Amino acid sequence: MSTTLSGNAPGRITVDLDAISANVRALKSMAGSAQVMAVVKGDAYGHGLIPSAQAAVRGGATWLGVAQLDEAIQLRAAGVEVPVLTWLHAPGLDFIPAVEQGIDIGVPAIWELEAVVAAARATGRTARVQLKVDTGLARNGAFGADWTALVEAARPYVAEGAIAVTGVFTHFAYADSPAHPTVRLQQEKFADAVRDCERAGFDLEVRHMSNSAATLTQPEAAWDMVRPGLAVYGLSPVPDLGSPADYGLRPAMTVSANVTVAKRIPAGQGVSYGQTYIAPDETTVVDVPMGYVDGVPRSASSKGPVQIGGQRYTVSGRVCMDQFVVDVGDASVQAGDEVILFGDGSADGPTAQDWAEAAGTISYEIVARMSSRLPRIYVGGDA
Numbered sequence: 001m002s003t004t005l006s007g008n009a010p011g012r013i014t015v016d017l018d019a020i021s022a023n024v025r026a027l028k029s030m031a032g033s034a035q036v037m038a039v040v041k042g043d044a045y046g047h048g049l050i051p052s053a054q055a056a057v058r059g060g061a062t063w064l065g066v067a068q069l070d071e072a073i074q075l076r077a078a079g080v081e082v083p084v085l086t087w088l089h090a091p092g093l094d095f096i097p098a099v100e101q102g103i104d105i106g107v108p109a110i111w112e113l114e115a116v117v118a119a120a121r122a123t124g125r126t127a128r129v130q131l132k133v134d135t136g137l138a139r140n141g142a143f144g145a146d147w148t149a150l151v152e153a154a155r156p157y158v159a160e161g162a163i164a165v166t167g168v169f170t171h172f173a174y175a176d177s178p179a180h181p182t183v184r185l186q187q188e189k190f191a192d193a194v195r196d197c198e199r200a201g202f203d204l205e206v207r208h209m210s211n212s213a214a215t216l217t218q219p220e221a222a223w224d225m226v227r228p229g230l231a232v233y234g235l236s237p238v239p240d241l242g243s244p245a246d247y248g249l250r251p252a253m254t255v256s257a258n259v260t261v262a263k264r265i266p267a268g269q270g271v272s273y274g275q276t277y278i279a280p281d282e283t284t285v286v287d288v289p290m291g292y293v294d295g296v297p298r299s300a301s302s303k304g305p306v307q308i309g310g311q312r313y314t315v316s317g318r319v320c321m322d323q324f325v326v327d328v329g330d331a332s333v334q335a336g337d338e339v340i341l342f343g344d345g346s347a348d349g350p351t352a353q354d355w356a357e358a359a360g361t362i363s364y365e366i367v368a369r370m371s372s373r374l375p376r377i378y379v380g381g382d383a
């Protein structure tokens with residue numbers, strides 16, 4: 001199996017491709033008759049775009065979703081043939097490759113519709129367009145009168161054959177809080193938007209709105225397809241409601257490094273920049289060669305959990321650019337010993353969710369911001 005192993009890197013990310021495939025299978029079983037679009041934006045939430053996408057397809061994903069067109073083109077270049085939707089574009093983008101490669105283009109505005117039509121006319125092909133309606137997130141989507149105008153604007157282009165409206169979609173604001181009134185309201189507004197498209201005569205293949213949280217908690221919102229991202233990688237989008245295991249999911253990413261130096265320091269010795277951690281007793285501290293440039297959040301200073309030799313410890317003092325320090329007491333930890341920052345949570349190991357809580361963020365940000373300088377090592381799949 002492909003790896004980007006760099007033997008010289010002191011830290012690494014191991015991605016379990018079988019976990020990704022199994023997570024997609026679990027999501028598929030929750031989605032009933034709906035298809036699964038695995039969202040692989042952001043380099044597959046830091047897991048690596050191509051191997052993760054292929055693992056998701058092996059698990060039963062029949063669509064892939066990305067924010068940026070470049071990621072869709074990378075998927076096609078790697079030979080991924082399932083339908084791909086891309087949904088975040090700025091004026092000036094060249095849509096010709098998307099049209100030529102049969103990539104579905106999520107369109108939230110008339111400027112973009114016109115740019116896609118121009119690309120379709122230039123290639124002589126019919127562009128595949130999915131209209132994005134804003135039902136209450138107030139982010140990237142057509143809202144209110146702009147939605148009505150977008151549907152109207154699309155009709156003559158469909159009649160001309162420049163575009164086919166293959167889908168309609170929206171995105172939840174509050175799916176991680178299933179009882180919030182917006183969850184119901186957005187479903188009602190989406191049903192209206194679907195009716196608008198049907199009245200306009202569009203031959204829709206897919207109508208979809210459910211991110212991971214909705215896939216896990218709102219089965220009635222599945223329509224023709226669910227669109228999970230985080231859950232594909234085995235993390236819970238609703239940690240207050242359930243752990244990954246509660247939903248039959250397994251975290252795919254493990255982040256680990258090797259101790260560079262272990263040393264005894266006396267009681268009262270301050271540790272790392274600003275000496276915010278003071279050794280209470282004579283103790284052993286170890287240096288871990290991973291820091292905020294690698295994606296270890298500095299805001300987890302003195303809070304982030306690690307596991308060494310099966311034992312849990314906490315970061316001691318500030319996370320630096322390339323390293324941090326851990327007080328391991330009198331444990332016999334030595335240079336070269338493996339330090340697990342987070343993994344699948346088995347054997348009492350720390351998780352991305354633990355790091356999110358330590359850093360005051362969400363697990364999405366912990367995995368997605370792991371630096372591309374860390375080698376990704378793939379296990380499972382056809383490895």
Ligand SMILES: *Cc1c(COP(=O)(O)O)cnc(C)c1O
Nearest residue numbers: 039171211212213227228229230
């Ligand atoms: C990121 C994203 C998703 C996936 O969201 P998760 O919460 O990770 O499941 C789905 N749809 C759109 C439009 C997105 O931007």
